[in-house]
Amino acid sequence: MMATTDARRHRTTAAIFSTVFIGLGQLYNKQYSKGLLFMIATQLFFWNYYPIVYKGIQGLITLGDVPTKIVAGNVIKGDHSIFMLIQGIIMIVLVLLFAGFYALNIYDAKKNGELRDKGKPVPGFLISLRQAKFRHFPYLLLLPALFFVLFVTVLPLVFNVLIAFTNYSAPHHIPDRNLVDWTGLRTFYDLFAQESWRTTFFGISVWNIIWAVASTLTVFFSGLVLALMVNHPKVKFKKFWRTMFILPWAVPQFISILVFRVLLNGSFGPVNDMLVKLGMSPVPWLSDPTMAKVTILIVNLWFSTPFLMALMSGVLTTLPRDLYEAAAVDGATGTQRFRKLTLPLVLAATAPILIMQFAFNFNNFNLIYMLTDGSPNHPDYYYAGSTDILISWIFKMTLNQSQFNMASAVSIIMFVFIAVFSLWNYRRMKTTREEDRI
């Protein structure tokens, strides 16, 4: 009993010392330069940043309480809530960094105490510095990436989530004219309880899902059928057909979308013009709510089919020939062979691509925004048209309407949806990969 406590004596004492005061455990371990350096750095950091951090975090809690006033014609600037929110988040990062350093200091004291317990010498300052340089090289490499990810991806993400719980929106809560306040779940409540918001949200969500599913399925089948036709043994000039049909894939998508927007224009679009000349009535390609949705699917078909066709052609050539011969011997008809052999085999081979396409189409902002701009108008919707999908609705709420809190609430719901979907996809992939290994 005595021996075990004795064997752990130094590491426990050093750890306790460092917990009480940063650097003390290092001094106890006779690492004087390191201990002093730790102490000085801590004191400098603490006394310099304590007031700023305190103010920042207080600002994060209150989001400011001095509104901008106009006194005798002069504008007296009040608190800027959004600045305070961002600063508060950065301050929390600082506090976390400091906490990390604190933990590191205890760990370091304990580790060197352990060395002493074992009767080994504790490394001097210069040696541990050299060791650190070697051991921490990967962290050094990761530093720039960490910085970028933190400020470009994580910070916006956190900020985005927080805004949903405030009333940051036009016209009454736009800094620095007005203050923004925390409102808890109010935004979510409005989204689901207020008639107009709810109608908009559910209407757009339903169309968004229909669009993602329909676009993936139509492209899958058109790609498959086209590939089967090009690969038909009796068809001549295969290379010519393949080159012609792959062309829309090679044209930059935004160019094709914009060209279609002009071509299908209701009043002066060449397509309707041609139809009228041929004696038919013009089609409201983009101006009728239902027709516009069909048009979007057709245009998507135009530039998405080629890629799937190329993909399927590759898959079709790898299909095992003996299966088809066996099927022919058993007297299977062409339809049977297609349904029982070709379809499942191709589906299995292209499943990851289909899921990727589904995820991409779900958020295909470019197509919707560039082709229809969400129009035609929908009288019951808040800040959205009939063909808007969630991402373009968020875009409009942010850039045109300054409904920041609602935009952020909707994007949180999308985050959750995407996370669940990705998790499911990830697990599915893991299982198929394990099956492959057998």
Next chain:
Amino acid sequence: MSKLLNNLVVIGIYAVFAVLLLTTMYPLIWVIGTSLHPGNTLMVSSMFPKQPTLEHYVELIRNTDFVLWFRNTVTIALANAVISTGLVAATAYAFSRFRFKGRQQGLMALLILQMFPGFLSIMAIFVLLLQTKLLDTHLGLILIYAGGSISMGTWVMKGHFDTIPKSLEEAAYIDGASHMVTLFKIILPLSLPAITFVALNSFITPFMDFILPQIVLRSSDKMTLAQGLYNMVATETNSSFTTFAAGAVLVALPITILYMYFQKYLIHGMTAGADKG
């Protein structure tokens, strides 16, 4: 009987092909035709203009900011390619060659972050750039692109680094080389395909992307090509359509030729990326 049916099928296929060929080519021929068609009317009557002219191209270059947009896009693309590739290479090297605390968690975090594309937090990006005075600057856009490329490219690059045998570096270490020397003299030269892939991807993105530039860049002289061309169409005046057609051809032609040329490689690359997730 069966032979007759078979022939009917083939005839049917050719009929479908003829229709498809027409619908595939019509928008492409139309936009080229319109760009060469004299006058400001949209070309409807004939597919091929009788007296082709380059007046719309001249107008595009003289009277619009097209050249400026092009220069902006190339600047952003180049900066993005350089910064992204550097960041991704350093990150992938650390994850591939070192075993350190937090490595697994770091890799996992990248995978998770990849699920949340930057444009989902458009609201936050807009407000953050507005508050940091980076809105309507190329720097702001480049930073966002570079930040996004880390989670996208690191796994690809790391996968490639992993295939380079460690014995090569160990030999170099014995000869007294440092980490930096092995990175620049051994790893990077051997990973040219992965580097090209990441660099090319980051270079192409600003040409194709629309949503992020539309959020960040507000004034006409800062815009990228995609934005500029969109605005030409969105303003809905007849005369700008013909100029738009000229611009569309100028942008689409080189990219289309490039894609057609590298067709096999690109389609294969896209499917290979899907396996990883």
